[in-house]
Amino acid sequence: MGQTEFEPWNDPQAKPLIQFRGVTKRFGDFTAIDNQSFDIFEQEFFALLGPSGCGKTTMMRMLAGFETPTEGTILLGGQDIAPIPPNRRAVNMMFQSYALFPHLTVWENIAFGLKRDRLDKESIKARVAEMLKLTRLEQFASRKPHQISGGQRQRVALARSLAKAPKLLLLDEPLGALDAKLRQDTQFELMDIQEKTGTTFVIVTHDQEEAMTVASRVAVMDHGRIVQADTPARIYEQPNSVYVADFIGEVTIIDGTATPEGDGYEITHAEGLPPLFVKTDKSFARGQACHLAIRPEKVAISAEKPDGRRNMLRGRILDIAYLGNISTYLVELPNGKIVKAQTANTRRLANRPFTWEDEVWLSWSDTAAVLLEG
Structure with a gap:
């Protein structure tokens, strides 16, 4: 399902499968979910992403029926699900531990729910x-x-969860127990199975790479609120806050003040260093505090001063992280600020141009960085 053809959230006619309407969940004095309203559409692979304690599991437990909202309603197919007990909902949940019956065969594990019905x-x-x-x-x-194996047990749990053809499958950190290589393979399997069955999947994870790989949309959570819910590409390229920019992938955040200039803003960020420039359709007042977020792969690194770029900074290589296909350079500016730059490793190690302590130039285009409010 290419992103181009499947975007029901942009279609005003599309009816959501799940609707959260002003949902708050409190445990005593603690507010786990803080007045949230959002939609999940049929056949979506929706990811709830955030650090421990942000409320993502509570959100899922309310969908499964293990918790009820303190305020607000959750609708499934237009029906309030609060009065419907968990076993009567068209919802199934796959637990992190897989919860398979050890004394039953794979076949019997998958058949278990069907026999009960x-x-x-x-x-x-x-x-x-x-x-x-x-x-x-x-x-x-x-x-x-x-x-x-662990990967096969994971698939048994998935098969058992899908056997009853639920409208909605909830996956709680489903790949947490698998090693890195297997996780990656399983992510693609999950996407494939989700597409073949057309079941709506909601996955809870704290692994940003996992969320970005599998999901049609990712909801980034912080302190019981969804800060941004969007396609992986938009979350990465157009984060709506420093929190989201910082949470997803590698990024350098430069604090400064904005001055309107032509079709964008000049950013004054450090005494004695040239201002930076960014094109944006957001509006900032003169002298407003702002943050410039720049992804390392968008920062070019060169020995010579680059021509014709407004965004240029001189620095010294402090550290190099070699990751096989890419190298990440940590470059220290004269004011002590560290900027990350990334290059693809097309040459063998011995022929690389830069090493520790080298003086280098960093540069990027006018549209490469994202300007965020302070």
Whole structure:
């Protein structure tokens, strides 16, 4: 599902599957969710992203029916779900621990919920076969959970959760127990399965890369509020606050004051250093405090002074992080500020132009940085 064809949130006619309306959740004096209203659409892969304690799990537990809102309503398909007990909701939840039955085979684990719903034998058989095929577990059907790998157990839990064809599947840190390489493979599998089934997925994660990889939209949370909910590309390229810019990916934040100049703003940021320039459609008052957020891959690093760029800073290489395909340079400006620059490693190590302590020039285009309010 390319981003171009699937954007129901931009369609005023599209009816959301889930609607949060002024939802607040308090535990005693503590406000876990603070008056939130937002929509999730059918067939979306929606990620709730944020640090521990930001409220993302509470949000999910309310959808599952393990918690009820203190104020406000949650609608599923236009119906208030508060009075509906968890087992009667068209919602299933996959737990971080997978919660598989150790004494049952993979086949029996997947069939468990269908048997409880008293489906006939043939229907159960057909549905389990379909789920085994979807999650590529056919050859493991007769094994017990302890006889298969962590990644396979994860797929069994997914197959079991999808067997009852829920309208909504909730995934709580589903890849937390997997190692890095397996996590990456499983992320693509999840996207593939979500697309094939058309089920709406809501994933809770604190892993920004995971959220950015799998989701159609990411909701970045802080202290019980969604700070920004948007496509991964927009969250990365057009964060609406320093918090979001800083939370997602690598970034350098330069504090300064804005002065209107032509089609953008000049940013005075340090005594004795030339001002920076940024094009933006946001409006700032003269002398207003602001923050310039610049991604390291948008910062060019060169030995010679670059021509024809308004944004140029001289500095010294303090540190180099070598990550195989890319190198990140930490460059210290004369005022002690550190700016990150990133280059793709197209040459072998021995032929790289820069090393520690080198004096270098950093530069970027007028549209590369994002100007955020102070």
